Amino acid sequence: MMSTSPFRPSRGYPAEELKILDRVGTIEVGKDADLGLWTGSPIDPMQSCKMTIVNGKIGYDVKVRRRTR
Numbered sequence: 021m022m023s024t025s026p027f028r029p030s031r032g033y034p035a036e037e038l039k040i041l042d043r044v045g046t047i048e049v050g051k052d053a054d055l056g057l058w059t060g061s062p063i064d065p066m067q068s069c070k071m072t073i074v075n076g077k078i079g080y081d082v083k084v085r086r087r088t089r
Contacts, residue, residue, distance in 0.1 A: 035045025044052050054074045060067035072079040 033045075035041040035043075042051075047053055047055070052075075055072065056062065056069055057071040057073075058067050058069055062069075068082070069080065070082045
């Protein structure tokens with residue numbers, strides 16, 4: 021099923037063009053990434069953020085209801 025959301029997982033093409041695919045562009049061990057985990061589309065005001073991961077560390081976790089850093 022095709023998503024109509026403007027937010028889609030990166031396929032690495034911009035990183036490949038910029039010659040930095042070894043560091044960013046896909047989600048893999050050892051690569052740089054900041055992630056946000058949502059209950060649905062992040063542009064839908066009825067959805068909420070469940071967790072953020074910044075520089076490999078949990079920055080926010082809804083289970084503890086506070087920032088973890």
